[in-house]
Amino acid sequence: MRKTKKKKILFIGQLPPPWHGVSAINSWMLESKLLGRSFEFYPINLTTAKSISDIGKKSFRKYLYFSKTIFLTIYCMLWVNPSICYITLNPTGSAFFKDSIILLILKIYRKPIVVHFHGKGIHEWVNSKSNWVKKYYQKALKKTHLIVLGNSLIRDVEIVYKEKPFVVPNGIPLIDFKSIEPIVNSKLEILFLSNLMEAKGILDFVESLALLNHRSGNFRASIVGDSGDISIDSIKKLIKRYKLQDCVEVLGPKYNEEKYHILANADVLVFPTHNEAFGLVLLEALQFGLTVITTNEGCILEIIENEVNGYIVEKSSPLSIANTLERLIMDPEILKEIGKRNKAKFQSQYTLNIFDKKIAEIFNKITS
Numbered sequence: 001m002r003k004t005k006k007k008k009i010l011f012i013g014q015l016p017p018p019w020h021g022v023s024a025i026n027s028w029m030l031e032s033k034l035l036g037r038s039f040e041f042y043p044i045n046l047t048t049a050k051s052i053s054d055i056g057k058k059s060f061r062k063y064l065y066f067s068k069t070i071f072l073t074i075y076c077m078l079w080v081n082p083s084i085c086y087i088t089l090n091p092t093g094s095a096f097f098k099d100s101i102i103l104l105i106l107k108i109y110r111k112p113i114v115v116h117f118h119g120k121g122i123h124e125w126v127n128s129k130s131n132w133v134k135k136y137y138q139k140a141l142k143k144t145h146l147i148v149l150g151n152s153l154i155r156d157v158e159i160v161y162k163e164k165p166f167v168v169p170n171g172i173p174l175i176d177f178k179s180i181e182p183i184v185n186s187k188l189e190i191l192f193l194s195n196l197m198e199a200k201g202i203l204d205f206v207e208s209l210a211l212l213n214h215r216s217g218n219f220r221a222s223i224v225g226d227s228g229d230i231s232i233d234s235i236k237k238l239i240k241r242y243k244l245q246d247c248v249e250v251l252g253p254k255y256n257e258e259k260y261h262i263l264a265n266a267d268v269l270v271f272p273t274h275n276e277a278f279g280l281v282l283l284e285a286l287q288f289g290l291t292v293i294t295t296n297e298g299c300i301l302e303i304i305e306n307e308v309n310g311y312i313v314e315k316s317s318p319l320s321i322a323n324t325l326e327r328l329i330m331d332p333e334i335l336k337e338i339g340k341r342n343k344a345k346f347q348s349q350y351t352l353n354i355f356d357k358k359i360a361e362i363f364n365k366i367t368s
């Protein structure tokens with residue numbers, strides 16, 4: 001039987017290191033067996049930062065690396081002749097203008113282009129700038145195929161993109177639970193799992209534990225994540241200042257099996273983010289059956305329904321977090337009910353296989 005020729009995809013996006021939501025998704029896409037059956041990827045790494053704390057900083061090394069990215073893009077367009085060009089653009093700020101240079105180069109070759117936004121904030125950003133910024137976005141995105149993470153983000157791009165975008169929620173790999181043995185907890189096990197950035201709500205989280213500790217000592221908390229705009233040492237000093245050393249542990253970044261064991265032994269994920277489009281950590285929490293406490297940002301309300309499979313609290317409100325945690329300490333049976341719902345929701349909506357199928361459908365639709 002004759003084999004079907006694979007379609008070539010020029011894949012331009014952020015790849016690890018450092019590890020964050022976008023680089024993880026991009027890495028999984030390139031490794032996908034499902035996508036690999038129909039498509040042959042030619043990856044170009046858009047990442048110029050060496051670490052999470054290096055993101056957003058300027059350096060000569062970054063300009064040099066970006067020049068290399070431009071060269072590789074032109075080389076691939078000339079010699080690979082891809083069926084589709086796929087690019088994950090930063091949605092706002094100077095990062096968008098930088099990455100959009102690659103997009104404009106791609107448009108010269110008149111190939112189908114798929115732009116995938118993993119973030120948000122375009123509507124607010126464009127409205128705060130002069131009219132030429134809006135026109136530049138419209139020109140850059142004209143005659144491209146756009147993917148957003150959820151229905152909640154369609155309005156975010158309407159100001160610069162007049163077509164209907166594709167909606168593809170993120171997905172994450174299935175975990176083999178056979179090697180993971182959860183521990184029966186006598187206290188409520190609380191987890192913060194994200195890079196240590198003020199925008200992720202880490203300071204709100206620590207302050208909420210200080211408030212909770214004055215009311216109930218029946219909890220333990222773990223902070224897992226790498227230094228961002230806030231260092232691990234700064235968080236340790238803050239915990240010492242609040243006298244939380246006996247009930248809060250700062251574990252630093254953890255990956256793969258180590259991270260899975262931490263998730264398996266937690267009861268509650270607290271993710272009080274100030275600025276989020278989707279949040280892969282929420283999907284990890286669903287898969288492990290954790291109760292989630294988070295905020296109304298981006299697509300989060302599409303993932304977490306208040307008092308059904310988690311709790312939506314006010315942004316920048318340690319008191320709201322502490323009140324919700326105290327409620328769970330007082331009534332731990334809620335955790336079991338929410339845990340069952342979350343595992344079922346994950347299996348039906350947020351596996352990596354579901355994500356890959358939707359991406360494959362888009363690629364096939366465009367090339368057909």
